[in-house]
Amino acid sequence: MEKKTILTGIRPTGHLHIGHYFGASRNWVKLQDKFDTYIEIADVQALTDNFNNPDKVRKSVQDLVIDLLSVGVDPNKATIFLQSTIPEIAELTVFYSNLVTIARLERNPTVKTEIKQKKELFGEKGESITYGFLGYPVSQAADITAFKGNLVPVGDDQLPLLEQCREIVRKFNSIYGKTLVEPEAYLSEIPRIKGLDGNEKMGKSLGNAIFLADDEETVRKKIMDAVTDPNKIKIDDKANPDVCMVYYYHKLIKNENLETVCKECKSGKRGCVACKKELVTKMLEFLKPIAEKRKYYENHPEEVKEILKEGSKKAKKVAEKTLKEVKEKMKINYFD
Ligand code: TRP
Numbered sequence: 001m002e003k004k005t006i007l008t009g010i011r012p013t014g015h016l017h018i019g020h021y022f023g024a025s026r027n028w029v030k031l032q033d034k035f036d037t038y039i040e041i042a043d044v045q046a047l048t049d050n051f052n053n054p055d056k057v058r059k060s061v062q063d064l065v066i067d068l069l070s071v072g073v074d075p076n077k078a079t080i081f082l083q084s085t086i087p088e089i090a091e092l093t094v095f096y097s098n099l100v101t102i103a104r105l106e107r108n109p110t111v112k113t114e115i116k117q118k119k120e121l122f123g124e125k126g127e128s129i130t131y132g133f134l135g136y137p138v139s140q141a142a143d144i145t146a147f148k149g150n151l152v153p154v155g156d157d158q159l160p161l162l163e164q165c166r167e168i169v170r171k172f173n174s175i176y177g178k179t180l181v182e183p184e185a186y187l188s189e190i191p192r193i194k195g196l197d198g199n200e201k202m203g204k205s206l207g208n209a210i211f212l213a214d215d216e217e218t219v220r221k222k223i224m225d226a227v228t229d230p231n232k233i234k235i236d237d238k239a240n241p242d243v244c245m246v247y248y249y250h251k252l253i254k255n256e257n258l259e260t261v262c263k264e265c266k267s268g269k270r271g272c273v274a275c276k277k278e279l280v281t282k283m284l285e286f287l288k289p290i291a292e293k294r295k296y297y298e299n300h301p302e303e304v305k306e307i308l309k310e311g312s313k314k315a316k317k318v319a320e321k322t323l324k325e326v327k328e329k330m331k332i333n334y335f336d
C-alpha cells in the first residue's frame with residue numbers, strides 16, 4: 001500500500017516554544033516514520049501579516065529549520081521546504097481564488113478571530129486587512145493540495161482553514177473533474193499547551209512561553225515567575241496543584257516524582273520556591289538534548305541551508321506535477 005501523505009506548515013515568525021513542541025512538532029517527529037511527510041516553512045503566509053517586516057521573516061526561516069532539526073525532524077525522512085521557492089503554490093492560489101467567495105472568507109472563524117485581533121490593534125476602520133491576508137486560507141489550500149496531502153496535523157484553531165480547503169477541493173473536483181485530494185485533520189493528543197501565566201494558550205506574542213532556544217538563565221527566570229496556586233502564601237499552606245502552572249509543567253514533562261509533588265503540595269509539605277527549582281532542573285534536563293543538537297546546527301549554517309534547499313527542490317517536483325494536472329483539467333495547458 002502506498003504511504004499516505006502528511007502536509008503541515010508553520011509560519012516563520014519566531015522560535016518554536018514548548019507549546020509548539022508538545023502540541024505539534026513532537027508529533028511530526030513520530031509521523032515521519034509512517035507517512036510521506038512534508039513540512040512547509042510558510043514564509044509567504046507569514047508575510048501576509050508581516051509584509052512590512054521582511055527581516056523578521058527572513059531570520060525566522062533559519063531559526064525555525066534549526067528548531068525543527070533540533071527536536072528530531074529527520075531530513076532523510078521528512079521534507080522540509082520553503083513556500084516562497086515554490087511558485088506552483090502561488091499559481092494554484094490564483095486558480096482557487098475563483099472558487100471562494102469573499103463572504104465565505106470573512107465568515108471563516110479563524111480569519112474572523114484574527115480580524116478582531118487586528119481591529120483591537122489598529123482600530124475599527126479595518127485598514128489593516130489586506131487582500132492577501134483575507135485570502136491566506138486559499139493559499140493554505142494550495143499548500144495542502146499541491147502535495148495531495150491526505151492528513152494535515154494541526155491544532156484545533158486551524159480546523160476552519162482545513163474545512164475551507166476541503167470545500168475548495170470539492171468545488172474544483174466537481175467543476176473540472178476529480179483531480180485534488182480532500183485532506184483530513186490529524187489532531188494531536190495535546191492540542192494546546194497553557195502558558196506560564198495560566199493563559200489557555202502559550203503564545204509567541206503573549207510573553208508566557210518557554211522557547212526551545214532559551215538559555216538556562218532565561219528558563220530559570222521564567223519558571224521562577226510562573227503562576228502558582230494564589231491561595232498558597234506561606235510555605236506550609238496546603239495548596240491545589242491543579243490550579244498551579246508549575247505542577248502543570250511537572251506533569252507535561254513527565255517528572256517521575258509527580259506523585260510526590262502532588263502529595264506534598266496538597267499536604268503543605270512543599271514550598272513553591274523549592275518546587276519551582278525542581279522544575280527548572282527537570283526542564284533543563286528535558287531541553288538538553290534539543291539544545292545540543294541546536295548547537296551543532298547553529299555551528300553548521302551551510303548544512304541547514306542545504307537541507308532546506310534540497311527539501312524545496314524535492315517539494316517543487318511534486319507541486320509541478322499537481323499543477324500540470326490542474327492546468328490540464330482547467331484547459332489552460334496550451335503548449336504541453
Ligand atoms: N496557518 C498555519 C499556522 O498559522 C501555518 C500553515 C501554513 C499551515 N500552511 C499550512 C498549516 C498548511 C497546515 C497546512 O500555524
Ligand code: SF4
Binds near residue numbers: 241245265275
Ligand atoms: Fe505549585 Fe508546587 Fe507551589 Fe504546589 S508547591 S502550588 S505544585 S509550585
